[in-house]
Amino acid sequence: MNPEILFFFEVLIGGLLAGVMYSLVALGFVLIYKASSVFNFAQGAMVFFAVLSFVGFMELGLPFFLALLVTVGLMILVGMATERFVLRPLVNQHEDTLLMATIGLAFVLEGLAQLVWGVEVRRLDLGIRDEPIMRIADATGIFVSVLDLVAGLVAAVMVAVLAIVFSRTKVGLGLRAVADGHGAAMSIGIPLRQVWVFVWAAAGIVALVAGMLWGARAGVQFALVGLALKALPVLIIGGFTSVPGVIVAGLIVGASEKIAEVYIGPYFGGGIEGWAPYMLAVLFLMFRPEGLFGERIIRRV
Amino acid sequence: MRPMFQRAASALLVTAALAAAPIAPGIALAEEQYMAVPSSRVGPYSAMGTGYYGGIIDYMTYVNKTGGVNGVQLTWAECETEYNAARTVECYQRLLTGPNGQKMVVFDTLGTPGAYAVINRMAEDEVVLAQFGYGRTDAADGRVWSWVFNAAGHYWSQIAVKMNFMAQVEGGVENMRGKKIVHLHIDSAYGREPLPAMRQIAEDWGVNLVEISIPPPGLEQKSQWLQIRRERPDWVTFWGAGSGMNATGMTEAARVGFPRDRMMYVTFGGAEEDMVPAGDAAVGTYVVANVVPGKDFPLVQQINEVVYGAGAGNLANPERVGTVYWNRGVAAAVMWVEALKNAQAIHGKDGQAVTGPEFRDGYEALDFTEEKLAELGMTGMIAPFKLSCEKHDGSGRFKIMQWNGEKFDIISDDFVAAPDEGFIRGLVEASAEKFASENGMTVRDCP
Numbered sequence: 001m002n003p004e005i006l007f008f009f010e011v012l013i014g015g016l017l018a019g020v021m022y023s024l025v026a027l028g029f030v031l032i033y034k035a036s037s038v039f040n041f042a043q044g045a046m047v048f049f050a051v052l053s054f055v056g057f058m059e060l061g062l063p064f065f066l067a068l069l070v071t072v073g074l075m076i077l078v079g080m081a082t083e084r085f086v087l088r089p090l091v092n093q094h095e096d097t098l099l100m101a102t103i104g105l106a107f108v109l110e111g112l113a114q115l116v117w118g119v120e121v122r123r124l125d126l127g128i129r130d131e132p133i134m135r136i137a138d139a140t141g142i143f144v145s146v147l148d149l150v151a152g153l154v155a156a157v158m159v160a161v162l163a164i165v166f167s168r169t170k171v172g173l174g175l176r177a178v179a180d181g182h183g184a185a186m187s188i189g190i191p192l193r194q195v196w197v198f199v200w201a202a203a204g205i206v207a208l209v210a211g212m213l214w215g216a217r218a219g220v221q222f223a224l225v226g227l228a229l230k231a232l233p234v235l236i237i238g239g240f241t242s243v244p245g246v247i248v249a250g251l252i253v254g255a256s257e258k259i260a261e262v263y264i265g266p267y268f269g270g271g272i273e274g275w276a277p278y279m280l281a282v283l284f285l286m287f288r289p290e291g292l293f294g295e296r297i298i299r300r301v
Numbered sequence: 302m303r304p305m306f307q308r309a310a311s312a313l314l315v316t317a318a319l320a321a322a323p324i325a326p327g328i329a330l331a332e333e334q335y336m337a338v339p340s341s342r343v344g345p346y347s348a349m350g351t352g353y354y355g356g357i358i359d360y361m362t363y364v365n366k367t368g369g370v371n372g373v374q375l376t377w378a379e380c381e382t383e384y385n386a387a388r389t390v391e392c393y394q395r396l397l398t399g400p401n402g403q404k405m406v407v408f409d410t411l412g413t414p415g416a417y418a419v420i421n422r423m424a425e426d427e428v429v430l431a432q433f434g435y436g437r438t439d440a441a442d443g444r445v446w447s448w449v450f451n452a453a454g455h456y457w458s459q460i461a462v463k464m465n466f467m468a469q470v471e472g473g474v475e476n477m478r479g480k481k482i483v484h485l486h487i488d489s490a491y492g493r494e495p496l497p498a499m500r501q502i503a504e505d506w507g508v509n510l511v512e513i514s515i516p517p518p519g520l521e522q523k524s525q526w527l528q529i530r531r532e533r534p535d536w537v538t539f540w541g542a543g544s545g546m547n548a549t550g551m552t553e554a555a556r557v558g559f560p561r562d563r564m565m566y567v568t569f570g571g572a573e574e575d576m577v578p579a580g581d582a583a584v585g586t587y588v589v590a591n592v593v594p595g596k597d598f599p600l601v602q603q604i605n606e607v608v609y610g611a612g613a614g615n616l617a618n619p620e621r622v623g624t625v626y627w628n629r630g631v632a633a634a635v636m637w638v639e640a641l642k643n644a645q646a647i648h649g650k651d652g653q654a655v656t657g658p659e660f661r662d663g664y665e666a667l668d669f670t671e672e673k674l675a676e677l678g679m680t681g682m683i684a685p686f687k688l689s690c691e692k693h694d695g696s697g698r699f700k701i702m703q704w705n706g707e708k709f710d711i712i713s714d715d716f717v718a719a720p721d722e723g724f725i726r727g728l729v730e731a732s733a734e735k736f737a738s739e740n741g742m743t744v745r746d747c748p
Contacts, residue, residue: 218578
């Protein structure tokens with residue numbers, strides 16, 4: 001094959017693989033948004049808090065799976081505490097109030113994680129190779145690592161499970177009702193507290209998985225908090241309320257930013273992939289503000 | 302009745318405090334010199350900040366515990382910048398006057414953005430900006446930037462040293478013709494800072510230079526490394542910021558099969574905290590060091606014994622003593638203290654605090670000979686250098702190190718110099734003179 005065409009496919013596949021990683025982070029936002037119509041500013045902090053705690057438990061001598069289990073338990077506790085101390089006092093308050101509360105929560109989680117576990121950068125070895133699979137490289141000339149494939153698989157499984165939970169279970173139905181209005185949901189007997197605990201705990205577990213995959217490549221450190229910025233254009237394009245939308249949008253953002261960086265970047269001095277996805281998101285906001293799969297909101301005036 | 306009683310109580314307390322003050326041994330009577338510590342202990346650059354400022358504070362504690370600077374005890378106040386330029390300015394304002402009423406004499410931002418944010422205030426406030434291997438490069442010309450120093454080398458000398466090392470590996474400068482180097486850098490002024498020198502050397506040597514930038518925070522670098530795979534360079538110089546970006550650079554290099562022993566990392570990417578998170582992917586990566594890490598230097602051992610032995614260390618994890626950033630912080634503080642000694646000697650103020658202008662005179666008089674380094678217990682830790690009124694940069698020499706998976710191996714016996722140090726100095730002076738004429742700055746006459 002023509003080397004230039006092969007290179008284009010390599011960029012495209014690289015972008016799609018990066019997009020899967022963005023989707024994983026964006027997934028946590030969607031969960032919270034579906035249940036409370038609030039953009040969870042603390043999602044990046046939850047990624048950092050979860051994976052730092054996981055590595056911290058391993059440093060204390062816990063084996064991998066036990067540390068994973070304990071961290072999952074911790075994230076459930078965080079979900080319960082968030083419901084009790086942050087959300088419960090704000091029931092029936094305006095969405096902006098909840099948004100501000102999540103900003104505060106982000107500072108608390110960031111500070112708490114560093115206070116308990118320290119600020120040192122940690123290595124996270126998942127035992128998954130992040131080097132090119134030579135069989136694929138020899139056959140196609142395209143470099144893909146086992147970690148790339150695992151990330152894709154994990155994202156697919158999580159999306160499938162969450163999509164089923166949201167569309168086929170009573171919990172999912174309850175979540176959607178809560179998102180439409182706290183008071184209305186409570187008046188028909190939907191247990192608001194349990195729904196919120198469930199959804200924040202689920203978002204915490206998603207944050208842990210995202211943090212583990214990102215941390216394996218970049219180290220477990222504060223910079224993971226900044227991943228939230230990568231998820232924002234994914235959410236705008238995919239729609240804040242759609243689990244499958246997050247995956248499709250993640251792939252679109254990943255592929256388009258890589259292609260933009262490689263082929264258009266040199267004309268702007270490079271480094272355009274930081275803002276290129278936001279340009280794309282602005283285009284979507286102009287023509288399809290609810291995103292690809294988001295719910296079209298119609299309000300009577 | 303109550304206000305009267307409060308006034309009487311306050312007066313009684315003040316009187317009691319004044320009466321008790323001279324009784325407290327060695328506190329109120331000792332002469333003090335206030336130092337400002339604009340640290341960055343939280344956020345994405347915390348690993349760097351805790352190590353570097355930890356080293357500075359540990360050395361000041363060591364000096365205080367061993368008699369002070371000719372009897373002068375060092376006091377300090379910290380302010381958290383989070384490596385943010387706006388916060389650095391805020392900290393600068395806050396730290397300008399210390400709790401004891403003294404004005405600060407030296408400021409060290411540990412970051413180019415912060416240095417650029419305050420650099421124009423130094424002359425007015427009469428405070429030394431001690432850029433320790435970072436910051437504005439042409440500030441090494443003391444005729445133009447009389448209050449700014451680059452005593453641990455700057456990015457132009459650093460890139461020249463790296464290219465010199467590449468030439469050594471390739472078998473000589475003549476073999477560099479036709480070679481390709483990718484300068485992979487964070488998309489910021491800091492990432493582009495070495496380019497003026499690098500472009501000129503590349504042109505002179507016939508090297509093909511390709512510049513690729515990474516938008517911060519740099520946790521995703523697939524497109525950059527795919528471009529590198531297509532370019533097939535002989536070397537990559539990596540100019541990242543924050544251990545997330547630095548570690549990702551190595552893991553992405555591994556993903557595209559680029560050999561790590563063809564990568565050279567910047568001093569602010571060349572620490573244990575940058576290598577460890579990348580695991581095996583980091584093995585073989587070269588870095589340069591303006592201050593050599595290690596626990597065997599006599600000074601490091603003394604600090605360990607005197608400070609950490611007494612449980613007064615600043616690092617939460619004492620295992621970090623002797624690491625790259627901690628040793629660098631110690632070396633920076635050594636220069637503060639030696640400048641203070643010089644200032645006291647020059648101005649006849651032995652055992653007394655000095656002012657900003659006096660401290661600057663002391664900093665300009667720094668002369669780290671081999672004998673001086675041996676006396677300080679720092680032989681081999683930094684290269685000897687001498688500053689002057691016009692020469693505000695240090696040796697400009699670096700040691701080459703390579704990560705072996707556990708620690709850095711020092712692979713150059715001596716500190717490596719730029720291939721033509723006069724050429725780099727010429728670039729510095731030309732740039733400073735241009736800046737001075739464009740901005741109407743006064744150029745000092747140096748003796």
